[in-house]
Amino acid sequence: MAQNAVGRLFRGQNVASLRQSMGSLTQQRRASTLPHFRPADTPGLDEALTRLREELFVPFGVNVRQRRLMFRQRYADKLDTEPVTASVGDEEVLLRPMDALSRPKKIEAWNAISLMQTGNDWQNLAPLLSGMEMSNRKVKAGRKEWIVRKAGAADALGVLVGCAQQAKTTGMRLNDVELVKRVFFELHLKAQRAEFKGEGVVKALGFGRQFAQLMETPDHVVHDLQKDPKRRPFVVGTLLELAAARALSEAGGKDVEGDVKLYSQRLLGCWKMGTFNREEKDWRAIDHMLQENVPVLNGMRLALQVKGIANDRSVSSGLKTHVNELSALIANQMKLAPEKVQAKPSLGLQQAQALVQG
Numbered sequence: 001m002a003q004n005a006v007g008r009l010f011r012g013q014n015v016a017s018l019r020q021s022m023g024s025l026t027q028q029r030r031a032s033t034l035p036h037f038r039p040a041d042t043p044g045l046d047e048a049l050t051r052l053r054e055e056l057f058v059p060f061g062v063n064v065r066q067r068r069l070m071f072r073q074r075y076a077d078k079l080d081t082e083p084v085t086a087s088v089g090d091e092e093v094l095l096r097p098m099d100a101l102s103r104p105k106k107i108e109a110w111n112a113i114s115l116m117q118t119g120n121d122w123q124n125l126a127p128l129l130s131g132m133e134m135s136n137r138k139v140k141a142g143r144k145e146w147i148v149r150k151a152g153a154a155d156a157l158g159v160l161v162g163c164a165q166q167a168k169t170t171g172m173r174l175n176d177v178e179l180v181k182r183v184f185f186e187l188h189l190k191a192q193r194a195e196f197k198g199e200g201v202v203k204a205l206g207f208g209r210q211f212a213q214l215m216e217t218p219d220h221v222v223h224d225l226q227k228d229p230k231r232r233p234f235v236v237g238t239l240l241e242l243a244a245a246r247a248l249s250e251a252g253g254k255d256v257e258g259d260v261k262l263y264s265q266r267l268l269g270c271w272k273m274g275t276f277n278r279e280e281k282d283w284r285a286i287d288h289m290l291q292e293n294v295p296v297l298n299g300m301r302l303a304l305q306v307k308g309i310a311n312d313r314s315v316s317s318g319l320k321t322h323v324n325e326l327s328a329l330i331a332n333q334m335k336l337a338p339e340k341v342q343a344k345p346s347l348g349l350q351q352a353q354a355l356v357q358g
Contacts, residue, residue: 033088033090033091034057034061034131035053035057035127035130035131035134037053037127039120040116040120040121041118041121042115042116042118044115045115045121045124048108049112049124051108052108052112052131053131055104056103056104056131056137057134058088058093059071059103059135060136061088061093061134062093069084069095070095070096070097070098071099079095079097083095106137109132110143110146113128113150114150117154119155119156119159122154122156122159125159125160126159126162126163126166126169126170129163129169129170130166130170132171133170133171141178141179144172144176144179145179148160148179148182148183148186149182149186151186152186152189155190157183157207158203158207160183160207161207161211164211167219167220173219174211174215174229175215175222175229176229177227179229180211180215180230180232181234181291183211184234184238184239185234185291185295187204187208187211187238187242188204188241188242188294188295190203191204191205191242191245192354196249196302197245197249198249201245201246202246205239205243205245205246208242209239212230215229226273232270232273233267233270233271233273234292234293234295236263237267237295237297238299239299240260240267240296240299241299241302243259243263243303244260244305245302247260248302248306253305253306253307254308255306255307255308255309260306261308261312263299264303264309264318265314265315267296267299267300267319268315268318268319268322271318274296275289276325276329281336283336283337283346286336286337286348287341287346287347287349288348289333289348290330290333290334290348290349290351291347291348291351293326293329294330294348294351294352294355295351297326297355298355300319300323300326304316304320331356334349334352334353334356337349
C-alpha cells in the first residue's frame with residue numbers, strides 16, 4: 001500500500017512538481033543528524049567511512065518516502081537529470097538513485113573499525129556507531145565487546161567513554177554484564193602495561209570512575225540488582241586496584257582521597273555477587289573467571305599495602321580473608337589448564353601467572 005502511494009505521488013510528475021512534493025515530504029522526515037567523520041590517518045579508512053555515510057547513513061537519515069524515491073528504479077532518471085535535495089537535521093543532502101542490493105553490509109563497518117590505528121582514527125568511532133543506530137543496524141553485545149578489545153589494544157579507551165556518554169545515539173550502553181566486564185578488564189590491562197604506575201594508572205582510574213558514574217545515569221542504569229554490572233566485584237575490585245596503585249605510585253602510599261577505603265568497603269559489600277564459588281570444568285569458562293578475578297585479587301593485595309588500610313579493622317579483616325580465598329581458587333584453577341594451554345597460555349592464565357610471579 002505504501003509503495004503504491006509513493007508511485008501515485010510521483011508517477012507522471014515533472015521536475016517542478018517533484019520538487020514541490022519533496023518539500024512536503026521533508027516536513028514529515030524524522031528528526032536525525034547525519035554523522036560527520038574527521039579525516040583519518042590510516043590509508044583506506046576515509047574511503048570506507050565515506051561509503052558508509054553516503055550509501056547507508058544518508059538513505060536512512062531521510063524519511064521513508066524519500067528513501068523509497070532513492071531506491072526505486074522508476075525515479076532514477078528524474079533524479080539523475082534534475083537533482084533533488086532533502087533536509088536532514090541542519091544539512092541538505094542530495095537524493096541520488098541507489099541500488100538497495102549494493103548497500104554496505106555490517107561487515108564493512110567492522111572492517112572500518114579494524115583499520116583504525118591512531119587516536120585520530122578512533123575519534124570516528126562515535127559517529128560510526130551513531131550512523132549504524134540511525135540505519136537500524138543494531139550492534140550485538142558480542143560485537144560491542146570486540147570493539148572494546150580493539151579500542152583497548154589501540155589505547156583508545158577514552159573514546160569509549162565518549163561513546164557511552166552519547167549512548168542515545170551510539171547505542172553503547174553499559175547495562176550488560178559481559179560488556180562491562182570487558183571494559184573494566186581493558187582498564188586493568190592499561191594499568192598493567194604501565195606497571196601500575198604513573199600516567200597510565202591515573203588515566204585508567206579516571207576512565208574507570210567515568211564509566212562507573214555513567215552506570216548511575218538513566219541511559220545505563222539497571223534496576224534489577226542481580227543483573228546490575230556496577231554491583232559486581234569485578235567492577236569495584238578493578239576500581240580498587242587502580243585507586244590503590246595510584247596511591248602507592250603517586251601519593252606516597254597514602255589514601256589521600258579516601259577512595260581506597262571506599263572501594264574496599266564497597267567490594268566487601270558486594271562480594272556475594274561474585275563468581276568465586278562457581279565450579280567450572282570447561283577451560284574457556286575458567287579462563288574467563290581468571291580474567292574477572294585476577295584484577296580483584298590484585299586490587300585487594302595492593303589496597304592492603306596502602307597506609308592505614310591494613311590497620312583499619314573495618315576493612316582489613318575482610319580483605320585478608322578474601323585474599324586467602326581467592327588466592328587458593330586461582331591457584332587451583334591454574335592447575336586445571338590443559339597441556340596445550342600451558343604451552344601457549346590463554347589470556348586468563350597469562351594474568352594469573354603474572355600475578356603469581358609479581
